[in-house]
Amino acid sequence: MYPAKFRPNCFKCFPLHRAAANGSLDKCEQLILSDGMNPYQPTQDGWTALHVAIANKAENVVDLLLDRYEQDLAIVRQTIKHQFLWKTEQVGWKNRPILIGWTEEECEAVLSAMSSCPAGIPLNLQIFVLLRNPLHGHRFIALDVCNRNKWCDIMWLINRLLPNGVLSLDRCDMRRDVENYLQLACALSTKEITVKLIRHGASLNVASGMQGRTPLMAAGEKMRKDIIDLLTTKYADRFDPCACDRANYTVLHRMMHRQHTGMVEYLLNFLLNYRTRKLHESKSVALSKLFTYDSKEYTSLNIWHSVRSVPMKKLCEKYIRECKMDVLTPLYDTTTLGVLIGCGIAVQYCHEQIEQDLTLLELQDNYGKLNILHHLIRNFYDVLRNLQAHFTKTLNKLELNGKRLDDYLDSNRRTFLHAAVSWSDKSLVEKLLARNMDVMKLDDNGCLPIHLVYRTESLFVMLLDKNKPAQLAYVNEAGHNLLHISCRNGLYGEALEVLVEHGMDVNERTPDGEIPLSLASCCATVTFLLDRGARIDLLNGDLLSRNLNHMNYCAANALIPRIYHLPWFRQCAHMYLTWIIGKQTRDCFSYSNQKFLETYPDVRRLLFDSLYAHSRTEMAELFSRVCHCSILCCVKWFMEYDYDINYDYPFWGRSTPLLGLLGYAECDMKDQLRMIEKLLQKSIDINASNDLGRNALMILANGTRWVKHCGKLSLELASSLVKRGIRVDEQDEQVQQPQPVPGSFSNIIAEYNRAYHSKMSSIVRKVISTKKCPKALAPYNQAIVADRTVYCSGVLGMELDTLKLVPGGAAAQTAKALEHLTNLLSEAGSGIDKVVKTTVLLGDMNDYATVNDEYKKVFSSSFPARTCYGGVKLPLGAAVEIEAIALTGAVL
Secondary structure, X not given: OOHHHHOHHHOOOOHHHHHHHHOOHHHXXXXXXXXXXXXXXXXXXXXXXXXHHHHOOOHHXXXXXXXXXXXXXXXXXXXXXXXXOOOOOOOHHXXXXXXXXXXXXXXXXXXXXXXXXXXXXXXXXXXXXXXXXXXOOEEEEEEOOOOHHHXXXXXXXXXXXXXXXXXXOXXXXXXOXXXXXHHHHHHHOOHHHHXXXXXXXXXXXXXXXXXXXXXXXXXXXXXXXXXXXXXXXXXXXXXXXXXXXXXXXXXXXHHHHOOOHHHHHHHHHHHHHHHHHHXXXXXXXXXXXXXXXXXXXXXXXXXXXXXXXXXXXXXXXHHHHHHOOXXXXXXXXXXXXXXXXXXXXXXXXXXXXXXXXXXXXXXXXXXXXXXXXXXXXXXXXXXXXXXXXXXXXXXXXXXXXXXXXXXXXXXXXXXXXXXXXXXXXXXXXXXXXXXXXXOOOOOOOOOOHHXXXXXXXXXXHHHHOOOHHHHHHOOOOOOOOHXXXXXXXXXXXXXXXXXXXXXXXXXXXXXXXXOHHHHOOOHHHHHHHHHXXXXXXXXXXXXXXXXXXXXXXXXXXXXXXXXOOOOOHHXXXXXHXXXXXXXXXXXXXXXHOHHHHHHOHHHHHHHHHXXXXXXXXXXXXXXXXXXHOOXXXXXXXXXXXXXXXXXXXXXXXXXXXXXXXXXXXXXXXXXXXXXXXXXXXXXXXOOOOOOOOOOHXXXXXXXXXXXXXXXXXXXXXXXXXXXXXXXXXXXXXXXOOOOOOOHHHHHHHXXXXXXXXXXXXXXXXXXXXXXXXXXXXXXXXXXXXXXXXXXXXXXXXXXXXXXXXXXXXXXHHHHHHHHHHHHHHHHOOOOHHHEEEEEEEEOOHHHHHHHHHHHXXXXXXXXXXXXXXXXXXXXXXXXEEEEEEEEOOOXX
8 A cells, every 4th residue: 555546646537536635625525416426436446535535634525425425324224224124233234245326227227136025135145236316216225136037137237336336434346455444544544534434334353455454454564653552542342453464464473574673562562461351361371372373374484483683582582571471382393492492582581491391301393303402402504504604703603612613413413514515505615624624524324525515516526625535435335436426416527527537337336226327317417427338228117216206307308218219118108207297387397398298209109108008097187287287288298199088087176177277377378278179079077166166167257367368269168168068057165155246257257148048049969970989881970969968870789990790699799889889978978877768779589688688787777768679670780779869968
């Protein structure tokens, strides 16, 4: 919220707003009373004239607009009391939207959607409308939202009325990202205007704006000490001062983040008094709860990490000591005692608590690795950071303790040299080596400092120059020498050249069978080894699978084109595709592996085919993943290769690939649309819904980017969904708390409704043809879909390639015919379980029992209706012919 947003020149197209910004009472009265201007109308950003008057501290204009609000609200109260006959104490209607009907046409439209019995509508579904002028004796009405026949009209009406604003002091329109009047007053206006708003009924508990902040939070954000004094002294019993915003921060947390000791101290005194007086908590418990940050998304964060300045730490220590705060208060992955010691807050108080109870030293974090004693004595990395920043000064302090640098170890027995190397801090490594730190010191994993060098040749050479023979000769417990370890660390060039020149073999095996090439984690390492004679024939699938998690994508991209033709690679190739795509987003994949798969189409096809042969379930899961991540090139390849997999495989919850493609709309809209159209040609459940109960049409309507960037195409897609039989009258699981439809969606929703009514008035006919069934022997189609019904032509038990009857008589022909029928139904978007009628034609009624035995293997339960004819002369002398009628879509 910035005052510059409310200057007069920001409202050139809104005369009333402009007059309010100038504080011109006469002009505002003229525009409202004489010119008939709507005082509740918001701008495109959601600001009403009252917002502008508040921000510009125009108290006289605020009084005018609040008087108009009171007049209209009085009409609402009278109607509810005398016409709706609701009890006076029933005030829940104040939380429901009250739209404004301003023009005569709007008022007429409102009356046509009016409910004759508002008391029969649940309060949480009510939508009210206030008419500008009385019409046929009505001024305030409730819409008939429970009448299904009026839903389309009501939806259209709501979209039309939304730009007029709403009658409320707690919201200016139906958007949730616009600050309400009281929040704006607490941030930018005067105490007098704030008091007026509260007196007229504005709630101090209602949060608004992008961050979901309350008026008290808004005052704190702008450091309005005068407003905070007003709210906490005069209206302390009207709001919850411990309320959280959408990031789960309270006003106290926000002030602590800003290191504002004066505001924090004032709030602490007020909040402690509030919790002890109203919630009857002790000061110790109250302080612990005030300092608690509870976030389901960021569970490892706590408020103590935001206490950085010395004055703020001293202030916290003062209240911790005064209130005798319980240091045993648990946090997500540690305890309050451990965090206070780690952050250097109230350390003396913590020491005193430990002296009183030495068992506190045994307190462990949730991971079970560090206890309080570790936090007290293991300040290893704090010292290391000080060495980075002030080497000489920190070194002098360490030497006063009578220890050598090599004596300081972390929990893994790593020295400062190990840590500096792992941080790739070349400057610090140079300084430590100049102090003669031991390069042969081992940590708990048997690693020398040089073993921690990752893709930094100069650092490797610097360390190797110190005690070179010993480092070259060292082999760890796994039997890996420096060449093996360096290849895994992604080193190449000069670093590996030194090792090869020393005599290390690029094909030397370790005791567990590893060779440098199988350990190489970088493409440059792979290239270096191959140039130095590394043998590809020594590799095998077991070696590659063991090191896959240590390998960078570039290493695999350099290695696979050289080995994909080898017979053993086909046995392990399935593991690469899921690893290459992994859990990457579309952008990460495009930077890492997309170009590789596009450059080597033969390799790509092998990887896809291998995974399909290995597991169709994993293939379906991968397809669902790339759809939800909108990795369109992979979706395209899946469509191109046409695998027989479950194209409805849920990625998370019940979200199918179709829902994933619709829900992830960032760019490449047209390509994404093409992929969706291709997916719609597959045998998928068009009415599948996610965990929120939203189907494809709902997600498309909710997709603001679809509407903004691809409006016409999204309507075409909606039409395709309707033609496929999607239900347009579905409701999601939030129907009991309906969210208002933004005005920008009105056109697309209208198009959906028109598409739906068009669907109900006309029938779509679709020809089905598939290579999985024998082609037609005469002028007919294999099947026809009319609306949601599939009509299958008679099917014979024929071979696909020869178009001759299968040997084996009636039993074999029946089994084959039913197999063709199953494939045909699947191609039509149906299935055996959706068949409602079959007709069986027999050449000889003596085959009746034989045909029934095969028939029951396919139709095992819920048998469809059936007609059987015997003694019929069938084409090609067949023993049996079967035709069927089935349904598509959801069948209950």
